[in-house]
Amino acid sequence: MAGETVLIVEDDSTMLRGLKDNFELKGYRVRTAADGEDGLNQALGTSPDLIVLDIMLPKVNGFEICRQVRQTKLDMPIIMLTAKGQEEDIVMGLNLGADDYVTKPFSIKELLARANAFMRRRREKEPEVHRFGDCELNLVSHKLFRGGAEIALTPKEFNLLHFFLSRIGRALTRDDIMDSVWGSDVLVTSRSVDRCINTLRGKIEPDPARPTFIQTIRDVGYRFEVPDA
Numbered sequence: 001m002a003g004e005t006v007l008i009v010e011d012d013s014t015m016l017r018g019l020k021d022n023f024e025l026k027g028y029r030v031r032t033a034a035d036g037e038d039g040l041n042q043a044l045g046t047s048p049d050l051i052v053l054d055i056m057l058p059k060v061n062g063f064e065i066c067r068q069v070r071q072t073k074l075d076m077p078i079i080m081l082t083a084k085g086q087e088e089d090i091v092m093g094l095n096l097g098a099d100d101y102v103t104k105p106f107s108i109k110e111l112l113a114r115a116n117a118f119m120r121r122r123r124e125k126e127p128e129v130h131r132f133g134d135c136e137l138n139l140v141s142h143k144l145f146r147g148g149a150e151i152a153l154t155p156k157e158f159n160l161l162h163f164f165l166s167r168i169g170r171a172l173t174r175d176d177i178m179d180s181v182w183g184s185d186v187l188v189t190s191r192s193v194d195r196c197i198n199t200l201r202g203k204i205e206p207d208p209a210r211p212t213f214i215q216t217i218r219d220v221g222y223r224f225e226v227p228d229a
Contacts, residue, residue, distance in 0.1 A: 004119055005029045007048040009039030009065065010081065011057050019052060022108050026116070036060030043069050049122070050115055051078045053098070055089055063096055070097030077118040079111065087219035091173050094220070099170045117169050130165040132213060132226045135204050137161055144203070151203050156181065160196055161204070164214065164224035173221040197222065 006028045010016040013034065020030045031048060033039035036057035043051055043065060051069070055062035066078060080093045080101040090101050099118065102111050130137040136145045142158060144151045153161070160181050164172075174190040182188045201208040215223045 003029065004049040005031060005046070006050040006052060006115065007031045007033065007039065007042055007046070008052045009033045009036065009043075009057065009062070010052070010054045011035060012054075018108070019111075022112060023052075023115070026112055036062065036065055040065045040068060043074070044072060047074060047076065049076055050119060051076060052081065052111070052115070053078055054081045055086075055093060056083070063092060066093055066096040066098050077115075077122065079114060079118075081106070090171075090220050091175075094171055094173045095175050099167075100223075101171060114169060121168065126166060130162075132165070133204070133206065137165060146204065153200075153203070156196060157200050157203070160200060164222075168224050168226055171217055171220060171223050177221065 004027075006023050008016060008019050008023070008030060010019065010032075011034050016032055016034060020032055023030050028050075031042055031046065033042055037059040039051075039053070039057065040060050042048070051065075053062045053065060057065075062080060066080075069076075069078065077100070078098040080090070080098045082090050082093070082101050082103050084103050093101065100114055102114070126139075128138065128140050130139070134147045135151075137143075137158075138145070139162065144153050144158070144161070160177070163177065163181050174193050177193050178188055178190070182192075197214055198208075201211055201214055204213060205211050212227065213224055215225050217223055
């Protein structure tokens with residue numbers, strides 16, 4: 001992580017200082033901004049490797065920062081800091097381009113773990129074979145194997161699983177999944193997404209009733225987790 005830069009945009013000076021100290025202890029170079037205008041200028045002007053972003057900010061809010069960063073095709077991970085019980089804000093931020101969120105008050109260990117996971121995956125080239133549990137998804141042959149046996153997938157299920165595996169650890173809204181897997185020109189509902197996910201769980205989960213990999217985020221969407229990854 002040497003040389004990797006995190007930009008922290010937070011207007012609470014005590015929290016900002018605490019976050020800065022903890023990220024620096026992990027070896028990151030840290031930039032800070034106490035308002036949205038400064039945060040947006042630094043995000044666009046310095047292209048940090050990671051942005052930790054509060055939503056409620058003076059001058060420019062976190063939603064607008066997300067929107068403008070993604071509009072300019074910058075693809076660094078963005079982790080939002082959100083207030084408890086603000087599911088609508090979480091969904092809006094994710095749909096505008098944020099990758100994940102933590103809810104205040106949050107564990108700094110959890111935030112650092114998510115940041116480190118995003119940075120590790122950002123450094124890695126996507127493999128031709130994704131392995132998780134006893135499953136392997138081969139992107140070349142377009143086949144899924146579980147315990148060495150091939151598991152039949154529909155084209156939609158393959159694309160959905162590949163979408164999840166290329167975004168491990170990210171919070172994904174149903175709208176994001178629909179647009180990326182089904183396409184914005186296809187008439188599909190969130191119920192269709194849920195049905196496809198339930199079918200996919202039956203093919204990859206050790207216990208579909210208690211999913212290990214495809215986690216439901218209540219009122220938000222889904223997150224693909226690989227334990228110990």
